[in-house]
Amino acid sequence: MSPTISIMRLPRVKDERDSFTIDLAAKHRDLRLHALQTEPSSFASSYQEESQWDLGRTIAKLNNPQTVHWMAVRTVEITAESSSGDSSLLLSAPWVGFIALLGPVASDSQGSGKISAKIDPLVQMQISGMSSGFTRVDKPITEYPDTASSALEFHIGAxxxxxxxxxxxxxxxxxxxxxxxxxxxxRRAGVSAFECTIHVDKGNDSATRLYGKAGFTVVREETYAQQVTSPDTGVVRTVERVALLMELRQEVS
Ligand SMILES: CC(C)(COP(=O)(O)OP(=O)(O)OC[C@H]1O[C@@H](n2cnc3c(N)ncnc32)[C@H](O)[C@@H]1OP(=O)(O)O)[C@@H](O)C(=O)NCCC(=O)NCCS
Structure with missing residues (x-):
């Protein structure tokens, strides 16, 4: 890893629009839009759609209690993960990457006593404001396999x-x-394992390799319909995308 990059967790911003909140959200939005514009086939959302959103939606996304965001920040010294304390560094240093962790999934609403119920990661993404204009073509939520044993469930987005x-x-x-x-x-929840899913478009070899090296394995292929608006004509068409659902399970001692 380069000696000039830190991975910094974003602090929860305030709901009121103080200048730190606005600047942080604007900076996040800028990099997110850059990513959507330059890598349109890598995300479950689109530049055309998100560029229309006001900053309040980004603030709400950053404040979602079920999502944690990290940025890769160009700094002067290496750290695996800095605390969220250094707010001025976050705003002054350039950002060169991001990730979001969604979850854990809330307790089963049926009251079955399970720690969590497998929920469609696409739904999680939509709830968290990380996905828009997408619908599942196959595999309704109910076909998701249940967890083999107690595990908290997370999804990595973006x-x-x-x-x-x-x-x-x-x-x-x-x-x-x-x-x-x-x-x-x-560990804090006193649970013995967690599972984490991630979606990657079939053919996105660099990302698939990255996740594979981190311990994720392919569970299956899934098909999504994406509404794509032409920036020139405004005409909306539906494009089908095939993604790999990858999953990792880790025991926690
Ligand atoms: C996929 C992406 C996040 C990788 O980020 P990165 O910072 O370059 O990744 P890293 O340097 O940490 O690479 C880690 C591993 O990923 C794999 N990898 C990364 N880029 C790769 C490439 N271009 N070709 C092949 N493997 C690649 C390698 O296995 C690498 O490990 P190694 O160097 O020990 O072999 C980046 O290319 C990207 O942002 N792509 C566009 C957006 C995207 O596709 N996001 C994923 C959406 S699911």
């Missing part, structure tokens, strides 16, 4: 490394930060 900083370990460091948080939350 992994991105800026084009200027790829293949120096940032993607892996972002994944490690997210999995470290999943592990801590699982």
């Amino acid at each position: 992994v991105f490394t800026h084009q200027s900083a790829r293949q120096i370990g940032i993607g892996r460091a972002l994944i490690d930060a997210a999995l470290g948080e999943a592990q801590s939350q699982t």
Whole structure:
């Protein structure tokens, strides 16, 4: 990993629109839009749609209590994961990557006593504001396999490394930060294991390799319908995308 990159967890911003909140949300939105614009086939959302959103939606996304966001920040010294304390550094240093961890999934609403019920990761993404304009073509939620034994369930959404900083370990460091948080939350909850899913478009070999190296394995292929609006004509068409659902299970001692 480059000695000038830190992985920094974003603090919860305030709901009221103080200048730190606005600047942080605007910076997040800028990198997110850059990612959507330059890598349109890598995300379950689109530049056309999100560029229309006001900043309040980004603030709400950053404040979602079931989501943790990290940024890869160009700094002067290496740290695996800095605390969220250094707010001024977050705003002043350039951001070159991001990741979001969604979950854990809330207790089963049926009251079955299970720790969690497997929930469709696409639904999790939509609830968290990380996905829009997508619908599942196959596999309704009820077909998701139940967990073999008690485990907290997380989903990783929106992994991105800026084009200027790829293949120096940032993607892996972002994944490690997210999995470290999943592990801590699982331990705090007194649960013995967690499971984490991630979607990657079939054919996105660099991301598939990254997740494979981090311990994820392919569970199955899934098909999604995406509403795509032409930036020139405004015409909306439906595009089918095939994604791999990858999963990792980790025991927590
Ligand atoms: C996929 C992506 C996040 C990888 O980020 P990165 O910071 O370059 O990844 P890292 O440097 O940490 O690489 C970690 C591992 O991923 C794999 N990898 C990363 N880029 C790769 C590439 N271009 N080709 C092949 N393998 C690649 C390698 O296995 C690498 O480990 P190794 O160098 O020991 O072999 C980045 O290319 C990206 O943002 N792509 C566009 C957005 C995207 O596809 N996001 C994923 C959506 S599911």
